[in-house]
Amino acid sequence: MLVRSQVKYIQSLAHKKFRDEQAVFVAEGPKLVGELLVSGNTPAVDIFGVRDWIDAQPRHPGKSTGHSPYHEVSASELERLSTLTTPNQVVGIFRKPVFPSPDFDQSVTLLLDGIQDPGNLGTIVRIADWFGIRQVVCSPECADVFNAKTVQSTMGSICRVQVLYDELAGWIGRHADLPSYAAVLDGVSLYQLKKIRRGIIVIGNESHGIRQELLTRIAHPLTIPRIGNAESLNAAVATGIILSHVVG
Amino acid sequence: MLVRSQVKYIQSLAHKKFRDEQAVFVAEGPKLVGELLVSGNTPAVDIFGVRDWIDAQPRHPGKSTGHSPYHEVSASELERLSTLTTPNQVVGIFRKPVFPSPDFDQSVTLLLDGIQDPGNLGTIVRIADWFGIRQVVCSPECADVFNAKTVQSTMGSICRVQVLYDELAGWIGRHADLPSYAAVLDGVSLYQLKKIRRGIIVIGNESHGIRQELLTRIAHPLTIPRIGNAESLNAAVATGIILSHVVG
Numbered sequence: 502m503l504v505r506s507q508v509k510y511i512q513s514l515a516h517k518k519f520r521d522e523q524a525v526f527v528a529e530g531p532k533l534v535g536e537l538l539v540s541g542n543t544p545a546v547d548i549f550g551v552r553d554w555i556d557a558q559p560r561h562p563g564k565s566t567g568h569s570p571y572h573e574v575s576a577s578e579l580e581r582l583s584t585l586t587t588p589n590q591v592v593g594i595f596r597k598p599v600f601p602s603p604d605f606d607q608s609v610t611l612l613l614d615g616i617q618d619p620g621n622l623g624t625i626v627r628i629a630d631w632f633g634i635r636q637v638v639c640s641p642e643c644a645d646v647f648n649a650k651t652v653q654s655t656m657g658s659i660c661r662v663q664v665l666y667d668e669l670a671g672w673i674g675r676h677a678d679l680p681s682y683a684a685v686l687d688g689v690s691l692y693q694l695k696k697i698r699r700g701i702i703v704i705g706n707e708s709h710g711i712r713q714e715l716l717t718r719i720a721h722p723l724t725i726p727r728i729g730n731a732e733s734l735n736a737a738v739a740t741g742i743i744l745s746h747v748v749g
Numbered sequence: 750m751l752v753r754s755q756v757k758y759i760q761s762l763a764h765k766k767f768r769d770e771q772a773v774f775v776a777e778g779p780k781l782v783g784e785l786l787v788s789g790n791t792p793a794v795d796i797f798g799v800r801d802w803i804d805a806q807p808r809h810p811g812k813s814t815g816h817s818p819y820h821e822v823s824a825s826e827l828e829r830l831s832t833l834t835t836p837n838q839v840v841g842i843f844r845k846p847v848f849p850s851p852d853f854d855q856s857v858t859l860l861l862d863g864i865q866d867p868g869n870l871g872t873i874v875r876i877a878d879w880f881g882i883r884q885v886v887c888s889p890e891c892a893d894v895f896n897a898k899t900v901q902s903t904m905g906s907i908c909r910v911q912v913l914y915d916e917l918a919g920w921i922g923r924h925a926d927l928p929s930y931a932a933v934l935d936g937v938s939l940y941q942l943k944k945i946r947r948g949i950i951v952i953g954n955e956s957h958g959i960r961q962e963l964l965t966r967i968a969h970p971l972t973i974p975r976i977g978n979a980e981s982l983n984a985a986v987a988t989g990i991i992l993s994h995v996v997g
Contacts (some may be wrong), residue, residue, distance in 0.1 A: 624983055633976030658979050692997065726997060728881030731906050735872055738989040741982065742997075745990040749940065749974060 503549070503578045511549075511582050511594065517645045524597045526647035526659075530589040536657035543595040543660045545570040549582055550591035584649045597647065600663040603636040605676055607699055609748050610634070612669055614715060615642040615706035616736055622646060623654020624737040625704070630658035632744040637664045638672055642706075669703070673718045676701065681719045682747065683711055684739050688722030691746050702743060707736045751797070751826045759797075759830050759842065765893045772845045774895035774907075778837040784905035791843040791908045793818040797830055798839035832897045845895065848911040851884040853924055855947055857996050858882070860917055862963060863890040863954035864984055870894060871902020872985040873952070878906035880992040885912045886920055890954075917951070921966045924949065929967045930995065931959055932987050936970030939994050950991060955984045 513519040514527050525546055528534055531554060537543045549572045550558075558571070574582070582592045603610070611634050616622045622644045629637055644651055646664040655662075673681065680700035703719060705711030716722065725734065725742050734742070761767040762775050773794055776782055779802060785791045797820045798806075806819070822830070830840045851858070859882050864870045870892045877885055892899055894912040903910075921929065928948035951967060953959030964970065973982065973990050982990070 624986065627979050628982065628986055630977045630979035631973075631975055631982055635977075656980065661978050691993075725879075725993060727879055728996065729878045729883075730909050731875050731878035732904065734876065734879055734989065735985070737983070738872065738876055738986055741986040741990050742993040745939075745973060745993065748976070749990075 503572075503574055503581070507547075507549075507572075508581055511592065514594065515584065515649065517647070520597075520645070520647050525594050526597055526652055527584075527592065527594055527649055528652050529583060529585055529592050529649075530653070531591055533653065533657055534591045534593040537593065537595050537660055540598070540657075540660035542598040542600075546594040546596060547572060548591060548593045549574045549579065551576055551579055554590040585653075598660045598663075600636075603663055603665075605636070605679065608635060609697060609699060610679075610701045611637045611740070612672070612701050612703040613637060613639045613643050614669055614703060614711045615640055615709065616704070617642060617644055617706065619644040619648045619650035620654045621707075621735070621737050622648075623651040623656075623659075625740050626651075626655045626662050626664060627658040628737060628741045628744060630655075630662050632748050634744065634748070635661075635663060637662060638669065639664060639666050640669045641666055670714050670718065673701065673715065677718075680721065682721045682723055682743075683716060683719040684743055685711065685716065685722040685724060688724040690726050691723050691743060692726065694721075694723060694747055696749075697747050702747065704736055704740050704743075707733065751820070751822055751829070755795075755797075755820075756829055759840065762842065763832065763897065765895070768845075768893070768895050773842050774845055774900055775832075775840060775842055775897055776900050777831060777833055777840050777897075778901070779839055781901065781905055782839045782841040785841065785843050785908055788846070788905075788908035790846040790848075794842040794844060795820060796839060796841045797822045797827065799824055799827055802838040833901075846908045846911075848884075851911055851913075853884070853927065856883060857945060857947060858927075858949045859885045859988070859992075860920070860949050860951040861885060861887045861891050862917055862951060862959050863888055863957065864952070865890060865892055865954065867892040867896045867898035868902045869955075869983070869985050870896075871899040871904075871907075873988050874899075874903045874910050874912060875906040876985060876989045876992060878903075878910050880996050882992065882996070883909075883911060885910060886917065887912060887914050888917045889914055918962050918966065921949065921963065925966075928969065930969045930971055930991075931964060931967040932991055933958065933964065933970040933972060936972040938974050939971050939991060940974065942969075942971060942995055944997075945995050950995065952984055952988050952991075955981065
């Protein structure tokens with residue numbers, strides 16, 4: 502059974518401030534929670550599941566010792582904890598993943614300038630994971646990657662892709678030796694590029710693009726050639742297309 | 750000022766049945782409404798805008814004759830009409846676009862098998878438009894392209910891309926001479942394909958993929974090679990990547 506303090510605690514985690522203080526985040530649904538439980542990188546703090554879900558879990562350390570993170574809740578209790586329109590069996594609180602120091606010099610890093618839509622950000626993290634990108638650097642205006650909606654959109658990639666926040670102009674300045682690419686509307690055709698094994702790729706905010714102060718630091722502005730008439734592509738879709746051509 | 754019957758009418762258009770009966774759909778926001786107003790393909794039926802928006806419109810036939818589709822509403826009236834979290838100046842009712850008969854034999858057609866998420870469907874229509882695809886055939890299980898959320902996600906491409914609904918197995922059977930491609934998990938690498946100028950590309954439901962009865966009719970199953978660990982890609986992202994390689 503849920504106690505009031507538990508409900509309040511989980512609800513407080515809707516706020517970045519509390520997630521940061523506790524270094525935890527919330528994930529929902531059997532698939533995502535199941536993946537995080539075995540990731541080895543996101544220790545479970547508390548897992549609130551309906552009986553059917555709990556019963557289906559393999560035995561785990563602590564399940565029978567009283568130190569178990571598993572708590573059985575009723576369907577209506579789950580509804581109080583969930584941020585989903587349709588609550589889905591389980592709500593879990595996990596420690597934020599910890600990653601080894603990234604090797605920016607020998608890999609491709611994705612830089613995001615002001616991706617404010619939480620779903621877009623999560624989808625981009627998932628795309629990065631598909632293409633083997635291990636780190637994403639977000640400008641401070643980007644959504645928080647541990648936002649509930651972002652976590653859900655990553656579909657588990659949040660435990661495999663390291664997402665950092667930094668001022669991008671300074672960051673690019675400190676990595677000026679890396680080949681730099683950026684998605685713009687009037688650059689070189691993406692299809693003319695060779696594959697890259699190291700460097701940075703900057704994706705901008707969908708409405709405003711990439712800030713000028715960043716663009717001036719980018720050696721290779723590139724464009725996805727347009728054949729038809731749509732004015733733009735969604736930032737996540739553009740990211741997928743670019744990565745498929747330059748690292749795929 | 751809004752009258753009650755107008756409010757009820759617009760609210761009824763949240764239902765596919767009423768949209769179909771009237772052959773109309775709803776679009777919101779200055780950018781999308783502005784684009785539809787000049788499309789030549791989606792005549793305006795009624796446009797409800799706040800004063801600032803109305804005042805900013807160019808003179809148009811009927812604006813001063815009493816036959817104008819423009820109605821001024823207050824911010825709170827707009828809120829009653831809008832389906833957006835943040836209503837945005839204008840809500841418009843438009844006639845559904847009418848297209849010339851598609852030439853399936855001489856172009857690329859996108860087939861969607863069970864894309865149920867309205868936002869995903871709209872994003873795919875927008876991607877099709879970017880890559881010059883003029884027609885999309887949806888299985889009956891797909892979301893309705895005139896759903897409010899889908900219309901918004903198309904960002905105006907709904908007036909340029911013809912979206913049809915049909916049983917896909919029968920449709921493919923009737924176009925058996927066309928080269929056929931489908932996104933699957935264990936096909937030929939997308940990167941080995943040559944560009945195509947005619948044919949069909951089938952995209953499946955994200956959770957369940959493409960139905961077996963369709964897959965058996967597809968000559969060229971293809972796959973976006975995975976480097977990292979994400980289990981899948983969002984259907985819209987996959988569509989963008991595939992189109993950039995085969996028609997881009």
